[in-house]
Amino acid sequence: MDFDQVRLHLNAYKENDQVIDAAKYLLYSFDLEHENFAGFGLRKAIPNLFLLITEGELGEPQKVMIPPNLFDFDLNLVLNVIAHEMLHVRQKSSINTVEDKNEREFQAYYEMLFHKVFPKIPNASDFHKKIFADKAFEYYRRMGENSELQQKYAAQKKEIEQLISILL
Template sequence: MKSIPEILQIINRFHELGETAQAGEFLIQQFGLEQPNFKGFEYREAARPDFILMTTEGAFGEPQIIRLPENAFEFPLDLILNLIAHEMVHVIQKSAANQVLDKNEREWQAYYEMLFHKIFPKIPECSDFHKKFFADKAFEYYKRMGEGSELQQKYANQKLEVENLVASLS
């Protein structure tokens, strides 16, 4: 893997040329995010400093696209990598072999990955501010699973991990 300064230089070149999708593909290769169910990137509206939206789209069992803002690489690389990793978790969840049908479970798994990088260990840590934000989002989806539900029980140990992480950041 190239060094972070080298990666940033390459990403900035892609960005200057308006080749955001190619920058994303480069990062997928550099950070071990490849998935056989990933079809490619397509664009969506520009991100704002307070709102960056990426989505994974495609029918379950079919190849998935990730929609990312054309200006994605105007934001910190660690944040964008974590957001792409989140979407790649969804790519896995929507593959024929690994279907996770419950949206709350899908989102819990994706936010958990952003905090602990168990599927994609090469993804860098993001800021404590973003970790707290991602943890809050994870807790939202955990709550939506239903108090005492089978899904909440399934993820109770992970919830404790997230709570301990948040406590360590405070």
């Protein structure tokens, strides 16, 4: 992937206040599209912070809400966060629905670290990887001590622990 070309396109969209078109461009460019995706919508911007939210009932098409200042942030981080939300779009489809929120979030943070579903997504900084890992561990804990879900994701948890030990 030619990131200079991607940045050029994003800057053109940004100059024309086409945030939603820029986000759609990233979906196409990084193979993030899914049939359960209902589109992007705009949500209120928060200075120095960006938050994306996937909206929609389980089994129904999902809309991803993005702030107008989304592309003021590091592109690798933005791509990882969009991939996180697009994984939620897949998880909430009527096919292979992941009903448990803790499981959905653990899977999404794991994806932000290892890019197994979306291999074109670049790595985030080590600083952000540590944050993603902490969030994954938080949702893993919420699954319940020695629960069936924790057992299901024990190998992935170990992968995250190994990655973090390298980053420290």
